[in-house]
Amino acid sequence: MRDPVACSSAQLPTEHFNARFSDENVAFLVPIFxxxxxxxxxxxxxxxxxxxxxxxxxxxxMASAAVTGVDISDRFIEFARNAPEPQRGAVTWKVxxxxxxxxxxxxxxxxxxxxxxHQLANPRLAAFEAFRSLAVAGRAVVRTxxxxxxxxxxxxxxxxxxxxxxxxxxxxxxxxxxxxxxxGFVITERRRIxxxxxLNLADQERTLLLEFDGRxxxxxxxxxxxxxRLMRAEAEENAGNWIxxxxxxxxxxxxxx
Numbered sequence: 001m002r003d004p005v006a007c008s009s010a011q012l013p014t015e016h017f018n019a020r021f022s023d024e025n026v027a028f029l030v031p032i033f034x035x036x037x038x039x040x041x042x043x044x045x046x047x048x049x050x051x052x053x054x055x056x057x058x059x060x061x062m063a064s065a066a067v068t069g070v071d072i073s074d075r076f077i078e079f080a081r082n083a084p085e086p087q088r089g090a091v092t093w094k095v096x097x098x099x100x101x102x103x104x105x106x107x108x109x110x111x112x113x114x115x116x117x118h119q120l121a122n123p124r125l126a127a128f129e130a131f132r133s134l135a136v137a138g139r140a141v142v143r144t145x146x147x148x149x150x151x152x153x154x155x156x157x158x159x160x161x162x163x164x165x166x167x168x169x170x171x172x173x174x175x176x177x178x179x180x181x182x183x184g185f186v187i188t189e190r191r192r193i194x195x196x197x198x199l200n201l202a203d204q205e206r207t208l209l210l211e212f213d214g215r216x217x218x219x220x221x222x223x224x225x226x227x228x229r230l231m232r233a234e235a236e237e238n239a240g241n242w243i244x245x246x247x248x249x250x251x252x253x254x255x256x257x
Contacts, residue, residue, distance in 0.1 A: 008119040010073040021054020046108040049116035053080030060089030098126040114143040127179040158227035185253035195246035201235040
């Protein structure tokens, strides 16, 4: 397995990473986070591995919550601090690791870990840190891609080396639940959400080229050429209606004592 930290999102250019917080992504995912975590007005929410903070700000605004975003990347947090403030709620930014959160014990009501655990050297420790950060009756939500769902997604199904790498990196849902239970959480629910996202070939190619230069530089040139050819053929065959189901999983856990 490749070093999860070496393949982490922190290796990506800031503007490229921030593109994942498009209006479409925010509109689709933030209501799911709010519902899964049962976030209400005034709740203290910890967004662990917040990146450039697109979900952090949107959750604060939509739920009128006080949201703290924590990320290991100084660049990402600096970007977040310079972005517009939400109209409702409040946001605070901290640089720090999910494995050693710069927050006090029992200082939050909700904790979110969105596509974070597979990027850590010690994801089990992150579960313990999330538990420590929460008050009694707090709730944690982990968003992930189940390892068995990776290979069928675009662009993974066109690039075997990329698919194998991220299949290995994504922990099975049972392992995630085990880490949470070891930390003291009680698992209350598991949800599988289908994105059914309509794709644009130009956007997919532009993103891939940046990813090839960053996290996936190990993919051989011939595999890149072959994969791009297959991806273009599928996009053309489904012209105007290229849909990727993109299933994602949400694990919901509570701190009961």
